[in-house]
Amino acid sequence: QKEVEQNSGPLSVPEGAIASLNCTYSDRVSQSFFWYRQYSGKSPELIMSIYSNGDKEDGRFTAQLNKASQYVSLLIRDSQPSDSATYLCAVNLASNYKLTFGKGTLLTVNP
């Protein structure tokens, strides 16, 4: 199993819909999880960090963490065309103490 896995997409949703992005990771004891957004040709920018099981909400974004199942997800409510970007999941893997990135999921929000 790859250390951090994401569906590459593209994921296409209509404007106003909920976009759901998923990520699984290999190391059961990992403690820190991050979602970054990256527009084409630009640098990744942090959207959310999550450390505990459950949901964490910030505006239209909700991160969900389930350590037992080793997955973390990002929900984007009321999706806007400006949300169209690649979303990168990153996990601080306990196995190597480094932030490891998934390859990203390309999200397209159609007007």
Next chain:
Amino acid sequence: DADVTQTPRNRITKTGKRIMLECSQTKGHDRMYWYRQDPGLGLQLIYYSFDVKDINKGEISDGYSVSRQAQAKFSLSLESAIPNQTALYFCATSEGEETQYFGPGTRLLVL
């Protein structure tokens, strides 16, 4: 002013040339990183530094070297550039294992 800066932003060079990419940060973070990003391959870690005297190879260090001149400066060198080093290069910083903050990137083309 940006917290993490990279110079140059764009660079075209020829095969066999030595080039240096520079990164500076004003965030006061102890850790600095160099990544490269190729389409479809996500972010790959080249080198990372936990402090001025602690430098470590990442997953793709061959053909690259780094120098941590000060806590705020971390440079990446390509000793003899080759075309497959054409990529987007990002510097990032973090305080311990916390969130990584990225610079704007350097787009490198090796002819």
